[in-house]
Amino acid sequence: MKSLEVRLREIRDSGRKALVPYFMAGLSEDWTDHVAGAIHAGADAVEIGIPFSDPMMDGVVIQEAALRALGSGVTFDSACDDLARLATEVPLIAMTYFNIFHHYGIERSAGRLHSSGLSGVIVPDLSLEESPEWVASCDANDVATIFLVAPSSTPERLKLIAQSTQGFAYASARMAVTGSSSGDGEGARIVKAIREVSTVPTYIGIGITTPEQARAASGVSDGVIVGSALVQVLLDGGSASDVERFIGDFRRAID
């Protein structure tokens, strides 16, 4: 079992709901201060978006963040360099599209993630069927590959994904891209179904925009992922203390 999953199981088994915010790498010069602020305010793990020119699974907020980051020259390497300096005990999870890793080299990417302190990765356009080579490289580097389950996943696929995902299972609450709609949708149903076939921690994401929604979703799962709502704060010029306040509100709601 990957270090990430050991850690996330510990959190769950201690009775704590996990809070996982998402940041776009390099959105501003002080972006790692924002990550540190979130950790200080009680984030249990942090998702780090590596910008890609064609983010097929993302709505307007994260698209805008990716464009801005790309505009200021952010690369996979620069994001990794920044994160290596962050030096935190809280797990960091990369999230990007497969072409970034494909272009950088599969084995080289997995090694780079590990050496930069990233212990998990989400690649939304890498389907389970296309993933074996990638997963093998991550396996060799103690990097957990996290898969999503969608409301449209058939029972057979759900089972396959629940048994293949590492670290946690990402229950996508809605048939939507990030930030385009809100509410916990089918999260509860999906989590229940995953729990019937696997003991992996299960977090709900896609559509969690308010502390109230986070409270409801974490009540039926092991944690929540908050992306676009937080990125919007940063697009609007939010500071590290704004991030702390934002995360603090979510923390209190789910505890």
Place this chain on the structure above:
Amino acid sequence: MSDSARYMAKPDERGRFGEFGGQFVPEALIPACQELEVAFVEAWADTEFVGEYRQVLHEFAGRPTPVTPLHRLSEHLGLSVFAKREDLAHTGSHKINNVIGQTLLTKRMGKHRVIAETGAGQHGVATATAAARLGLACTVYMGEVDTLRQSLNVFRMELLGATVVPVVSGSRTLKDAVNEAMREWVSCVSDTHYCLGSVMGPHPFPWMVREFQSIIGIEAAQQLRDLGVDPPDAVIACVGGGSNAAGVFAGFANTAARLIGVEAAGGSAVGTGSPGVLHGMRSLLIQDEFGQIEEAHSISAGLDYPGIGPEHAYLADAGRAEYHAIADHDVIEALRLLSELEGIIPALETAHAVAWMTKEAGQSLRSGSTVLLNLSGRGDKDVAQVRAILRGEQ
């Protein structure tokens, strides 16, 4: 059986042509892609479905399209050139072949709405047309930049009852329209089919679209045989995503004919691209040193795509087909040449194929060789742009 019998057969069970293709889409769309594959395989083996597809193409879209010997151009170039006249198909290009197939399949799957991406608007107009004919709701995603460049096509789609959504993300052109259509598909996949416009995207699209376009090559091979040409020395088609080329190549892949795809120099995925993953497929893409996809730039919006269909990447890799690039400045001249010598104003996309043939006549196309030119579309949509260029306004 010779090696060549393998060409343009089914992709493997992972949806791959050699190393290219596959199904790189979010989990939310995997069930829809799998459902589509099953539905297509069943429909394509069902003589009733195939019969209906052929009948609609015949009585609605004007198939079979003729093969026209281009006498004056042939004399001018020292070649023997035949044109497969997709410009005479309804809506003015080969795009109708694919959308008739996909919209019939949409109904068969019990879905009542289609969405589509479009660049110049040709595929959007064709989709809106087929949707109107079959009583399906239709929404077309089009980059905002393209809606301004091709405002008449926006109006055409609206006349046909479709809704056109300008896409304001990214570079606001074709690749972003594909992204947006994919995003939208995630939210409406239960009742909506994504009618992709070329031999690209996740499996089964590249294969399915090639099959629906293969009618071009099947017809042309027979028509040429009737004219005593079996096979021609070369088959030439322009390539954006590669659907008209795949369709015509399919009739000749297992003959001795040279297969030649002509890309726009500013969108030459085979010439300047490298392997990558975009829009659900592993193929050749134009990208920077970090794997960020670059914008294509061409005089013709229909070739403004930074990738190429995975089967073409495979055919290039295997050495079965060759791909060349033509720069914008040669395209207008080719368009004028065909117009003046043959009375056919080709689409700017098609003019790329004409331009390459003109350049290579007497060179790699030896004097006297027989050439099949796939005349993918008519130029009416482009005349305002061409006029502006000839007047020095652009």
